[in-house]
Amino acid sequence: MKTNVIELFKQKRPVVISGPCSAESEEQLLSTAKELADTGKVDILRAGIWKPRTRPGSFEGVGVEALGWMKKAKEETGLPISAEVAKFSHVFDALKHDVDVMWIGARTTVNPFSVQEIADALRGTDATVFVKNPLNPDIQLWTGAIERLQGAGITKIGLIHRGFAQHQKVKYRNEPKWQLAVEMKRRFPDMPMVCDPSHICGNRDLLQAVSQKALDLNMDGLMIESHINPEVALSDKDQQVTPSVLDQLLSDLVVRSTSVEDASFREKLDVLRSRIDMIDEDIMKLLGDRMKTSEEIGHVKNDEGITILQPNRWEEIIEKSLVKGGIHGLSEKFMKAYLKIIHQESIDHQNIVMNKAGNNVVK
């Protein structure tokens, strides 16, 4: 028997998916599953069956035998089960063991050949498949994976934001890109979006804050790794928590309503939103004026045979704008991104001026 997990997402927020990073033994999996079920807060059991590891030689999962343990855990706890699939034979085994949700991992989503192989293996089934973001922040690649599944007739599809690989670990193991996740949700509004704080954080201490942020950004579910004894876990031990720690984490989350229907709240919101609309108008007008002024500078430069790009002037603008932005409560990260895009637009406008005048242009 399979649970319609997509329906579950329509009834509850957040849907909680939890279980060990890897199924290591029958005893480890069943005891973790039972404690998770006893919390009454977990909806779906997860476990890694085949583990795609960065380097060979580390624990690569038990393989198909662990699917038998998962099936047993499902019978004993009543929890639907989920597992990662990365190739044709995984899909075949998962279907055979009544896995309720399969997910495609970040390392697989990056490879259209692998995704297509999985989609072909699923053709003609009513499987539920969640797709993790690819390792690199490429929304087209993530979208392409969804399209391949849809092309194979799969209709029960969900998304998982697990963060993005980076050259240097700063705070997170995998940098969250919330805007990208929000954009993906906009593209596929009917698909549940799950956040995977465990892979974003790589460290259990950050899980609470990231889970809360995910809920505040309207994510529909959380996938959090748990282990009966994380200290002896064979993979990713720093990011796993015991079922009782998970229970506490979930109790401490504030689940805010997404509804804006209450009349007095609606009124307050409308007033503030109309103020935002007016400010946006002003900003656009000012930006338009700025670009027109830049075009005038373009004409002057063209007449004098001067290059568009003026690094010294631009450095001066960055320096003073970062200070002024700070005074107005704007972060350095925002100011840098904003200035970069303004500069590019300004250069584009001057390029057009120079193009029309028939002189050299910069890209």
Ligand SMILES: C=C(O[C@@H]1C=C(C(=O)O)C=C[C@H]1O)C(=O)O
């Ligand atoms: C507008 C100019 O051209 C470029 C665009 C700038 C801007 O938009 O502020 C600044 C320096 C130049 O790279 C300029 O030279 O002042």
